[in-house]
Amino acid sequence: MSDTADLIDAGTAAAIAEGRHGDPFAVLGLHEIGGKIVVRAMRPEADSVEVLDAKTGRKIAALENVRDGLYAGVVPRRKNRFDYKLRLTRGGESWEEQDAYAFGPKLGEMDEYLLGEGTHDNLWDALGAHVCTHEGVHGTHFAVWAPNALRVSVVGDFNGWDGRRHVMRRRGATGVHEIFVPGLGDGTVYKYEILDAHGNLLPLKADPVGFGAELPPATASVVRDLDGYDWSDAGWLKKRGAKQRIDQPISIYEVHLESWRRVPEEGNRSLTYLEHATMLVDYVRDMGFTHIELTPVSEYPFGGSWGYQPVGLFAPTSRFGTPQEFRQFVDACHAAGIGLIIDWVPGHFPTDQHGLGRFDGTPLYEHADPKEGFHPDWNTLVYNYGRTEVQNFLIANARFWFEEYHIDGLRVDAVASMLYRDYSRKEGEWVPNKDGGRENLEAIAFMQRMNTTVYGADDSILTAAEESTAFPGVSAPVDAGGLGFGFKWNMGWMNDTLRYMAEDPINRKYHHDKMTFGLHYAFSENFILPLSHDEVVHGKGSLLGRMPGDDWQRFANLRAYFGFMWGHPGKKLLFMGGEFAQAQEWNNETSLDWHLLDHASHEGMQRLVRDLNTLYRATPALFQKDHQEDGFRWIDGGNAADSVFSWVRYGEAGETPVLVVANFTPVPRTGFRIGVPHEGHWDEKLNSDAAIYGGTDTGTPGGARTDAVSMHGCPYSIEITVPPLATVFFQLED
Structure with missing residues (x-):
């Protein structure tokens, strides 16, 4: 011895x-x-x-x-x-x-350099848990950023959760710790055990760059091998860019996977990724939507947050299956010709002990000062966008979803809360920027860098901002001083028009401007018109429930409103259930009320939305110039007395124009003369009052031919019957 x-x-x-x-x-x-x-x-x-x-x-x-x-x-x-x-x-x-x-280290000098500089575009290739062969042996390589930790260990069932067993190697000044553990593979459950700089043992932490997670309420990370998936969407990716331009039809169906449809025979469970790959994809294709948008799928601990308080930004939630099964869902979308957008949350993160908060015992991802680092609305922590490593983490995550999961777009949540340091804060509860202003200059730079990076890597993708203020240039190019998003949600349009629709028709003449005001700024951004999940929660009721009048009038109002929306400049977004007039406010813990489709009025609403999507996609005048002033002309935007709105939509040269007429009173208008800018026959293409939708079948069957009678500043006019509480589309025939 x-x-x-x-x-x-x-x-x-x-x-x-x-x-x-x-x-x-x-x-x-x-x-x-x-x-x-x-x-x-x-x-x-x-x-x-x-x-x-x-x-x-x-x-x-x-x-x-x-x-x-x-x-x-x-x-x-x-x-x-x-x-x-x-x-x-x-x-x-x-x-x-x-x-x-x-075993020696696996990260190379270039990884160290880029990690230290905060410019590692493929950060997820270096950090996280990777199944690999290292020095001829199969196992898993773990790497995590914890610069202020005295010691970092990877722990799990494989070592009895004993932090003394697999203490990691610190890599120089980068603050990254790594270790290769032979024999471990896909499915291994793990966390990081960290001693802070003072030797205090912190709560076990999930991997910030973990690719999988346990099923909540369990909180550990799970090793997931992302290699080996055989994608079959090359054809879709090749044509994706042409389908997502601002001059193309984009109609988005927003979905919360956990509550879209459930299986009551099996404990009311949610559908899996693979079940959604058939049932949801087939439904969306049948309904004529061009895209699905998912509420956040990054792993989140609390179901009641709907995913908007994520902990595992690199892990598709395990609630519905594995990462490879999520890829199969994406593949199925693409096989059906449907783009997939996911909601992305770089604005804040929850305070759960296993998450990013004080990750190595210090405010690593968040600001130290709660006036900058704590969000009062959501009791969450705010990312420190001024720290290069944090910017790198978030931007790499955006790229990760495009690269590894072939998603087609990111809708960035709560952009307004990121843009302003005083967002939802009282005087004295926020810190001005270096110039003494309220703008969050670091967050602005982050969003510009994010958009520049993801569009620079692949310009066929799209990004969209949920931004509720008048901040200029949200969808303007970065080199022109904008934030660089492809699209911006038009929250002003949504708020104004829903307020108008909530009014009794007899009072609408006093609120006429709520429907017209949006046209004053409709072409200042690349807008999406959103009727999202936020409009059917927190006591607001369903869209149908917000409509006034008796049962027939409520359905007619909603049909007319949908027609107004599909005829209005801007891409379309509708939250699930709205398409068949879900009667109750959305509840994330139950399924949509699919049984309502047994009733003609709900089935008629669904048919209308399907037909609106069909008309929209087939009619260039309704989408080609969504963001150009010369694609829109008011015929009569000032008829407040009758609450009737009329306008013409134009496409590129050679495309036939479309006339849209919307009547928001229950009074039919017979012998109604309306000016039109072009001679010919205007064919009635869609009438939201048609009997097949649940309406009275009032209208102008066969359309109307112009008379040489000038009106509304036009050289010609037509005489039509405008149905009650309805929107009608007419198209000029050659």
Whole structure:
């Protein structure tokens, strides 16, 4: 038996055995000391440890338990480095393992440089848990950024959640810690155990760049191998850019996967990714929407947040299946010709102990000052956009979803809260920027860099901002001073028009401007008209429930409103359930009320939305110039007395124009003359009052031919019947 002092000094042994040593790779594993080859292993679960020749399996040496499961021993000299394994015995059982401390680092110098600089575009290739073969051995490589930690360990069932067993190697000044653990693979459950700079043990942390997670309420990360998926969407990706331009029809169906449809026969469970890949995709294709937008799918601990308080930004939620099954869902969307947008939340993160908050014992991802780092509306933490590593983390995450999951767009949540330092804060509760203003200059720079990066990598994708203020240039190019988003949600249009629709028709003439005001700024941004989940929660009721009048009038109002929306400049977005007039306010814990489709009025609403999408996609005048002033002309936007609105939509040269007439009173207008700018026959293409939708079938069947009677500043006019509470589309025929 060797003298213990020759194997390891007492202070170092104590630090290793107590999990306080910050550089275990300098101690554990194989080292040459004073001309001797010494192997040390921290294996407190074993009664004995032996060193074996990895090639022959022969025993080379037995190690001595020098302190609390820290084993050490001298190996007969062969050469400075050789391949070995450990044989461990406990009770009557023995097993063999590769030693994690026998392996060198996996991250390269370029990784270190880019991580330190905060410019690692493929951050997820360096950090996180990667199943791989390293130095000829299969296992998993773990890497995490924790610059202020005294010690970081990866823990899990594989080591009895003992933070002394797999203490990680610190990589220079980058603050990154890494370790390769042989034998681990897909499905391994793990967390990080961290000692802060003062030696305090922190709550176990999930991996910020973990690719999988346990099913909530469990909170550990799960190793997921992202390699090996055989994508079949090359054809879609090739034509995607042409389908997502601002001159194309974009009609988005917003979905909360957990509550779209459930299986009552199986405990009311939600559908899986694979079930959505058939049921949801088939439904959306049948309804004529061009895109699905998902509320956030990044792993989130609290279901009641709907995903808007994510912890695992790199992990598709395990609620519906595995990452590979989520890829199959994306593939199915693309096979059906449907784009997939996901909601992305770079504005804040929850305070859950296993999350990013004070990750290494310091405010690493968030600001130290709660006036900057705490969000009062949501009791969440705000990212420190001025820190390059945090910007890198978020921007790499945006790229990750495009690269690894082939998504087609990101809708960025709560942009207004990011743009202004005083958002939802009272005087004295916020910190001005360096110029003394309220704008969050760092967040603005972050969004510009994010859009520049993702569009620079692939200009066929889209980004959209949920932004509720008048901040200029949200969808303007970065080189023109804008934020660089492809689209912006038109929150003003949504708020104004819903307020108008809530009015009793007899009072609408006093609120006429709420329907016309949006045209004063409709072409200042690349707008999406959103009727999102936010409009059917928190006591607001359903869209149908917000309509006034008796049962017939409520349905007619909503049909007319949908017609107004589809005829109005701007891309379209409708939250699930709205298309068939869900009667109750949305509840994230139950399914939509699909049984309502047994009733003609609800089925008629669904048919209308399907037909609106069909007309929209087939009629260039309704989308080609959504964001150009010359694509829109008021015929009569001032008829407040009758609450009738009329306008013409134009496409590119050679495309036939479309006349839209909307009547928001229950009074039919017979013999109604309206000016038109072009001579010919104007055919009635869609009437929201048609009997097949639940209406009275009042209208102008067959359309109307122009008369040489000037009106509304037009050289011609037509005489039509305008149905009650309805929107009608007419198209000029050659």
